[in-house]
Amino acid sequence: MPIYWDFLGGNSTSRCMCMSPREITGVVRTVDDTPKTVTATFNANGGKFSNGTTSKTVTVNSGSIPTAPENPTKSGSNFAGWSPPVGPITSNTTYTAQWGEVVPEGFRIYWHASGGQFSDGSDQMVRTYQGGQSEWVAPQEPVDYTGRIFQGWSPMSPWSGPPDVHVYAQWEAAPPKEYTVIFDLNGGIDWSGTPLTQIVQEGSSAQAPNPTRDGYDFQGWNTDAWRYVTGDVYAVAQWKIKQYYIYYYPNGGSGSTQMQVKNHGDTVSIYNNSFSKSVRVTYDPQGGSVSPYYRDRTQTFANWDTSPSGTGQTWWPGDRYSSDQNLALYAQWQSTTIGPLPIPSMTDAFFRGWHDRSHGGAAVDESQFIDSDITVYAYWAYKVFYHANGGECDLETQIKEYDVGLNLHSYILERKGYRFLGWSTNQYATSPQYRPGGVLNTNAVTHLYAVWERASYTVTFDLGIGTYTGGAALVQTVTYGGSATPPNTPTHSTRKFFGWAGDYRNIDSDRTIYAMWKASWIWRYNGRTWERFY
Structure with missing residues (x-):
């Protein structure tokens, strides 16, 4: 026969069933995750509420403040509040009405909570007293949910009224809350002597240590709650292990700089080389033609060094x-x-070999070692x-x-009607670049053309016995093949100009052209008049 036990507690119910002392079939536990509720009962304590009942019940969530009903009434008595005062509840609670004696109407006293609250949630209560009464019933002490402590009422003297009196609750500031702040160095050391456990008032800041830890960098605390304390704080130091870097540089090779991470205290192996390097040999034919124009020559990795020039400490993969500490290594x-x-x-040139400079260089050959780009030049x-x-x-080629x-x-070359001046690379030049026997320095196949100047000759017009009458000069310079211009016809008193003796056209030598004259005039009578005839 099964036996059941029900266990009630909180918001959960547990039941255990046993079939026999040797047999337990199981345990079932049901958990209710809905908020817990509690009941506040307001007992009128001989009085009645407006609906005629003597009690009222309010259900609220645990930890909440129940809302009090309207004040009950009681014949011959004056409602004085609830006992205990209405406040947060976590279990079923009963509030009982408090009553005072009703006195004849005389004067009123206004009771002010001064920032607090009465049991009904109000901040003011009004009571009527008979004039001359020396004993009176004060309302229940108000409460202050900010933590202030009630100190009494002011003024405190008995009143004979009227007029009406206003009485104010007096409060003392709540003492500041204090919390514990603990700093956990998490393996570090603090040499400043700052306390690791501190009592700090609410709203204040704790003094944080400045810890160190060998091989680690301090990263701060896991919380900043210690900067403005509103509760207990447990701050744990955060650390990051120190890291060091080994940088690998190609040092003229191709590829991006590599980085190897090393944690503090660790030992790592130096990387193998992953870079490549080649140097370029460029061929400058200097006016000629060549194929190919360049070749890339691969270099072999040797080792790592702490200096780019290889003069530092050598490291091997x-x-x-x-x-x-950090380390920089260069291939x-x-x-x-x-x-x-x-x-x-x-064309028309002879190759004389490759050289390391365009002018004045040394000859190079294929076995010469290089470690950087180079241009070689054809001579x-x-x-x-x-x-x-x-x-x-008929001059020979040089x-x-x-x-x-x-x-x-x-x-010195010859040409009829011309004078040889020298040589030029321009076939149509009128002045020479080089004189016969001059020096040619141009590094190129060169064609030299003779430069000629037309010959000039003197042509003289000899008038003999005649007189010059103007026109062209009697002495003229005429270039080869040209023509002279004869002067105006000369005159003579007894002779007649008969023309020029000699050719003044197509001049190819110096020459003199002579004026020709006839004898004096002969006069004869023709039967009518005298006339001249030759």
Whole structure:
């Protein structure tokens, strides 16, 4: 036969059922999570409420203040409040009405709670007393939910009234609340001597320690409640382990800087290299053509070093690092060779090899070691061609070496009607760049063209016995192939100008042109008059 036990407590009910001393079938427990309610009963204590009842009941949540009903009435008595005073309740509570003797109407006393509350929730009560009465019933003491302590009424003298009297509750400020603040250093140490347990008044701030901990950085407290205390506080120090960093730099290689994290007290292995590095060899043909224009030469990783130049402490991948401080490591790279060099080409020039500078450089070959980008320059020997440019020329082609001046042929060319001035790279030049036998410094295949100046000749007009009458000059300079201009016809008193002896056109030499004259005039009579005839 089963046996049941019911246990009542709080808001839960437990039942236990036993089938026999050796058999327990189970325990069932039901939990009610709804708020707990309690009952406040107001007993009129010989009086009655307005509805004729002698009591009223109010149900409220536990911890709440029940609302008092209207004041009851009682023949021959004056309602004086509830006992106990109405306040927060956590269990079923009965409030009993308090009664005082009714005195003939005389004067009224106004009782002011001065910020507190009477049992009915009001802040003022009015009582009527007979004049001359020396004994009177004060209302129940008001309460103050801010914590103030009731000290009595003022004024306290007996009143004979009228007029009406106002009496005020007197209060003493509530003592400040105090709370305990505890600082837990959580493994740290505080050398300042600040107390770790402090009693602090409400609204004030505790004095926090400044702890330290080897290998950790202090991060503050898990709560800031100690800064403005409103209750007990338990503050725990928060720590972050110190971390150190190993930085890996490519030092001219490709790839982003890497970072390795090391916790305080730990030992870590140095990373393997993950960077790559190459140097570029660029080929400058200096006027020629070449393929390819460049080659990239790969460098091999050597080791790590604390100095970019490799003059610091050497570290190898896999080495163990235990120091509690940051470390910067720079990749060190082995030199590589220039490698295969292409052969450039240029028309009318001869390749003389690769050099490390465009001028005045040293020759390089494929076995030369490099550890940075480099440009190599082709040096050439150039052909120099001579062109008579209308004259006669059988000068041999010359070879000019790179950066070495070339002495040009000193031979003076000839051309009828022209004078040889020298050489120019411009076929149509009127003035020379180079004189015969001059020095050519240009590093390039060069074509030189003879520069000519037309020859000039003197043409003289000889008047002989004649007289100059103006016009062109008697002595003129005429360029090769040109023509002179004869002066005006000269005159003579007894002779007649007969023309010019000589060719003053298409001049190709100095020459004199002579005036020709006929004999004096002969006069004859023609039967009518005299006339001249030749």
